[in-house]
Amino acid sequence: MEYRNEQLAEEKVFKDPVHRYVHVRDKVIWDLIGTPEFQRLRRIKQLGTSFYTFHGAEHSRFNHSLGVYEIVRRILENFKEHPDWNEEERLLCLTAGLLHDLGHGPFSHSFEKVFDLDHEDFTREIILGDTNVNNILKRVHxxxxxxVADVIGKTYSNKLVVSLISxxxxxxxxxxxQRDAYFTGVSYGHFDMERILRVMRPMEDQVVIKATGMHAVEDYIMSRxxxxxxxxxxxxxRSSEVILTKILHRARYLYKxxxxxKLPPLHFETFFEGKPTLEDYLKLDESIVLYYFQIWxxxxxxxxxxxxxxxVNRHLFKYxxxxxNHQLEQWMELHKLFTEAGINPDYYLEVDSSSDLPYDFYRPGEDxxxxxxxxxxxxxxxKELSRQSEIVxxxxxxxxxxxxxxxxxxxxxxLADKSRVKKRILEILEG
Structure with a gap:
């Protein structure tokens, strides 16, 4: 039998706290899950340092990747008989869903920011490079x-396929x-996914939602x-992320x-030099990073x-x-005061900004x-969703x-209780 269509003799299932079961029948999918590159995702947390805030948030990119695969599988089961769906694209969708986060590094976005890396570039490299994953994918065609790389990179010609993943x-x-809500113990992330899956419909270049499912989609948008x-x-x-990035900045500064x-940072050397290879990247997971932090x-x-x-001991910064943008003078004065007090502002004073756009309509040409x-x-x-929904x-x-x-x-x-520096720092911080 052609590898593309080869099925396992018996269906494999993973017990999952969110979807109950993840079902695998395709030999290609089963083989990909078994690769070292995919198994590495067990050692990368899905939510980075969020476990310092929500102690249950210890789940991994491995959990999430299986979950995305399972949702794609269920969507395609519903699309099977639809005239706008090409069943030939099925394995491509399943594979892209499974592998979409393959290139995430330790502590994901914080790590990327320090070393100016992009996990999507590494996802592409793993899929296209000299890897076990690539060898399996080439056996298909x-x-x-x-x-697969084009679907994940949003450049694949069939936009319907891309829209399932991104x-x-x-x-x-x-x-x-749903997964992050489950493991953090909050209720915000829950929505009626079963309903959304039932009202999804494939069209020529995108997935659309039957109007009768609008309220389930409103719930999903607000959950997000x-x-x-x-x-x-x-x-x-964010406080723990700030400290994490400062550690990596300091270690790189010292190396340079x-x-x-006391322990040469062998696993970090090519990162500090700005030339990490794919092999170096795949060797570095969160267990290695935490080992160095313990030593350091x-x-x-x-x-x-x-x-x-x-x-390591969760002694975080206050905020x-x-x-x-509006308090530039205070920012500059704090820098000066910290320096006077012998506290290095490069490592102990940081403004962190977060922003989100929960839903938007098409704005051609914009970032x-x-x-x-x-x-x-x-x-x-x-009809575009926000034209029908007052909530959205x-x-x-x-x-x-x-x-x-x-x-x-x-x-x-x-600092000394009556010192001018301490008094002025507190005045600024306490407003």
Whole structure:
């Protein structure tokens, strides 16, 4: 039998807390799950440092990737008999759903920001490079790895296929909202996915929603909105991310200045030099990073040692509302005061900003163009969601931004009680 169509002798199932079961019958999918590159995702947390805020948030990119695959599989089961769906694209969709997060590194976005990396570039490299994943995909067809990479990169010719994996209502978002809500213990991320799957319909270049399912989609949009502000942008999580990035910045600075580490940072060297290979990238997971942080707690460099102690033992920075665009003078004065007090502002004073656009309609030519969600009316006409829903219209195109200033309160408390510097720092921080 041709590898593309080869089925397992018996269906394999994964028990899953969100979807109950993840079903695998395709030999290709089963083989991909077994690759070292995919198994590595067990060692990458889905929510980075959120476990410091929500102690249950220990789930991995592996969990999430299986969940996205399962949602895609269920969508395609519903599409099977539809005239606008080409069953030849089935395996491509399943594979892209499974592998869409393959290139995430340790602590994902924080790590990428420090080293100016893009996990999507590494996802593409793993799929197209000399890897076990690539070898399996090539067995389907020599062009199959490129097709999978194109779907994930949103450049594949069939936009319907792309929209299943990446759109404003896709399998990726539907899984992570429910999964992250489950593991953080919050109620915001829950919505009626069963209803949404039932009212999804394939059209020539996108998935649309039957108008009768509009209220389920409203619930989904609001769930996403709440999850971003209550979970993903939680200020305590952002405090731990700030410390994580400061550790990596400090370690790189020391490396560049020929500091003698007690344990040479072998796994980081090519990252510090700005030339990580795919092999280096795949070797570095969160267990390795945390091992170095444990070792660096004992380093002679006081800043690196202190930051690692803070991260490992959850001794995080405090925060206040602070907008540097409107409080530039206070920001500059704090820098000066911290320096006077012997607290290095490069590592102990940071403004972190978060912003989100919960739903938007199509704005051609703008950055991050977003295809809208369309409702399929009874007369087969398409209507953009915010034109029909007052709830969605109220938040459409509205970008919300939040700024926080992070600082080590214990260092400030440790300054001499009557010192001018301490008094002035507290005046600024306490408003």
């Amino acid at each position: 020599p062009d199959f790895p490129q097709d 759109s404003q209502i896709d399998a990726d978002r539907m899984d992570y909202l 909105y709440q999850m971003y502000w209550q979970v993903y942008f939680h200020p305590v999580t 200045n020929n500091y003698s580490f 707690k004992e380093e002679d460099d006081e800043i690196l040692s202190d930051l690692c102690n803070r991260f 206040i509302e602070f907008n540097p 991050e163009e977003r295809l809208p969600i369309h409702l399929l009316m009874q007369n087969d006409e398409l 219209e109220a938040i459409s195109g509205k970008k919300r931004t939040d700024h926080k200033l992070y600082y080590p309160s214990d260092f400030i408390e440790g």
